[in-house]
Amino acid sequence: MRNLTTIAFLMATTSLASAASNESFVAQIGASNSAVVGQTNGNNKQATIQAGKKNTAITSQNNPSSPSKTNQSGIGQFGAHNNALVGQDGGNNTQGTLQVGVGNNAVTSQGGATGNKTNNSGTAQFGYKNDSLVGQNGGNNDSTTLQVGGKNASITGQQTNQHNSGKNDSTTAQFGWGNNAATSQNSAGSTDGSNGKKGGTGGDNTSGILQNGYGNTALVGQNSVGSGQTGNNGQGGNPKAGVDNNSGVVQFGGKNFASVSQDGQRKGVNTNLSNDSFVGQFGWYNQALVGQLGGNNTQGTLQFGAHNNAITGQSATDTGGTNGAFTLQGGYGNQALTSQTTTGSTGWFNSASGGDNSAATLQFGKGNKATTGQDASGIVVPGPFNIPFALGGVDNNALTLQVGKGNSALTAQSGGSLFPSSNNSAIAQFGGGNDAIVGQVNGGNVQGTLQAGYKNTAATGQTGSKSGLGTNASLTIQAGAKNSAVTSQSIANPLNVGVNGSLIAQFGANNKAIVGQSDTGLQPMIGANLQTTVQVGNGNSALTSQVASAAVSNTSVTAQFGSHNTAITVQK
CATH class of the missing domain: 2.150.10 (Alkaline Protease, subunit P, domain 1)
Structure with missing residues (x-):
């Protein structure tokens, strides 16, 4: 030829x-x-x-x-x-x-x-x-790359070592124009020694990327490395095993961005724990950034529409519990940030493990914002003779659902408790311009906020005893327009035994309710602040402040029906 x-x-x-x-x-x-x-x-x-x-x-x-x-x-x-x-x-x-x-x-x-x-x-x-x-x-490396269209680019780097490593599996499929995908995975183990010493094993990394559309970018980096050795005959020592990392990214539309980085290590020669992540983005200018560390982390992000942003960061150590997060956004310009951490604590003579964090954020509409931060880590408090004493972390559960326009919700939960306890929060907002802020500390706090209407605002702050013996509970329901509710409850003294309870329900327009409840008394005295405010009508306003100590119990009920009502209650 x-x-x-x-x-x-x-x-x-x-x-x-x-x-x-x-x-x-x-x-x-x-x-x-x-x-x-x-x-x-x-x-x-x-x-x-x-x-x-x-x-x-x-x-x-x-x-x-x-x-x-x-x-x-x-x-x-x-x-x-x-x-x-x-x-x-x-x-x-x-x-x-x-x-x-x-x-x-x-x-x-x-x-x-x-x-x-x-x-x-x-x-x-x-x-x-x-x-x-x-x-x-x-x-132990497997890679598959399929590209159809024009100017797609894919970079895949995978590595293992010869000592007790796991497997790397990568699949990249791109259809469309201008898509970019980069995958880097590493699995390495620690060498075995003489006399039956066992090295920590590396875990398996699995990554899948599917992109179709215009200008999509996906970066996935997963690392699973074992380290250390046991003692003779596989006993004792300090081996750590790499966890399995599993990641899936699916992007359709234009100019989507997704970055997933997972890393994990657990005590022992082997582990069956894993980090699991899925990111699905459909629309335009969506961004998702996910970072998980330490294993026992599960995350899912699904976004529909344009200009959505989701950032999820989770960390769980050897002494921590589990983190679970799910974010679903549909509409235009939504933003969601979720950060969860769980680890244990160590005192002079004892240690305690961290609790579990669970978060779900659902947003439908335009311009919604949701921020959730949960800790669930153990804490150290002064014990007898001021000796540091470790308390375990509480479980945190948060749910935020927003439907409408311009909604904003912020939830922060933390905790360490002597006894098993949990922080529970639920925020549901329907309408436009709603705001809800919730802060709970040290377990035993329960909060629920439901808002439907226009320009509603609800803020709830609760502090429980580090001994875990105090419980705060707050419920706020608002329906109408321009409603405002503020609730603050505290049981901060470790010697306290008591309950703060608050209920605010407002229906109508221009309603305002402010409640403050504080100390509940010294042990073994039992004090309780209970407050209920119900307002139905127009332009109602209620203010309640209660302070109790030394077995004194305050109780307040305010109910207003009509318009232009005003009520003030102060108890001490």
């Missing part, structure tokens, strides 16, 4: 001591196609097929003369100006590259596989000027 250029360098061992051979097949149809093949030390197999014009394929394979290891490569290119570069070293490497179109580029590099570990890579590109770069080292 005229203008056909074939350059084949077949470098194979011809020594009589070598029982292995190199195999190469090159077929080219068209004009100005180029193929370069270099293979050494036997057990290398490659096939290259090119049809079109000015396609280039370069294959380099090296095998350390192991009869049980092979390098295998297949390249198929159809079109014009497609380029494929393959480098494989050390055996147990398999790769396939298929490119159809114009100006596509694929680079694959694999090596370092030990024992029975393998590196496997598959790349398929259809369209115009797609770029794919895959680098895998150490074995």
Whole structure:
């Protein structure tokens, strides 16, 4: 064929001591196609097929003369100006590259596989000027890349080591125009020692990215590393195992951005704990950033519409509980931020574990904002003779649902308690311009806020005793327009035993209610502040302040029906 250029360098061992051979097949149809093949030390197999014009394929394979290891490569290119570069070293490497179109580029590099570990890579590109770069080292790596359209770019880097590592599995599929995806995964273990010493194992990393549309970008980095060793015969020591990381990103629309980073380590040679994350974005200018550390973290983000933002950060240590977060946003310009932390605490003579955090944020409409921060970590308090004493973390549960326009909700929960306890919060807002702020500390606090109407505002602050013996409960229901409710309750003294209770219900317009309740008395005295405010009508206002101590109980009830009513109650 005229203008056909074939350059084949077949470098194979011809020594009589070598029982292995190199195999190469090159077929080219068209004009100005180029193929370069270099293979050494036997057990290398490659096939290259090119049809079109000015396609280039370069294959380099090296095998350390192991009869049980092979390098295998297949390249198929159809079109014009497609380029494929393959480098494989050390055996147990398999790769396939298929490119159809114009100006596509694929680079694959694999090596370092030990024992029975393998590196496997598959790349398929259809369209115009797609770029794919895959680098895998150490074995137990599997990568699949599929790109259809134009100017898509995918970079995948995966690595393991030879000592007790896990597996890396990456899948990237991109359809459309201008999509970018980068995946980096690492799994490494710690070496075993003499006398039966066991090293910490690395976990498995699994990543999937699906993008369709315009200008989508997804970055996923997952790391699972074991460290340390047991003592002799697998006993004692300080081994830590890497947790499994599982991530899925699905993006459709335009200019979506998703970044997921997961890392985790747990005490012991092995662990079955994991970090799990899913991000789904549909629309325009959506952004999602997720970071999870330590295992026992589960997160899901689903966004519909345009200009949505979701940030989720979760951390759980060896001494902590679990974190669970779900964010669903539909509409325009929604924002959600969720941060959860759980860890234990250590005193002089005792230790305590952290609690569990659970958060769900649902937003429908336009311009909604939700911020949820939960801690659930253990704390240290002064014990007898001021000796530091560890208290366990409480469980935090938060739910925020907003439907309408311009809603805003902020929830912050924390806690450490002597006895098992929990903070529970629920905020539901319907309408436009609603605001709700809730802060709860140290467990035993229960809060519920429901707002329906226009320009409603509710703020609830509750503080429970670090001993866990005090309970605050608050319920605020507002329906109408321009309602405002503020509730503050406190049981801060560790010697306190008591209950603060508050109920505010407002129906109508321009209603205002402010309630403040404080100390409930010294142990073993039992004090209780109870307050109820019900307003129905127009322009009502109620103010209640109660302070109790030394077994004194305050009780207040305010009910107003009509318009222009005013009530003030002060008890001490």
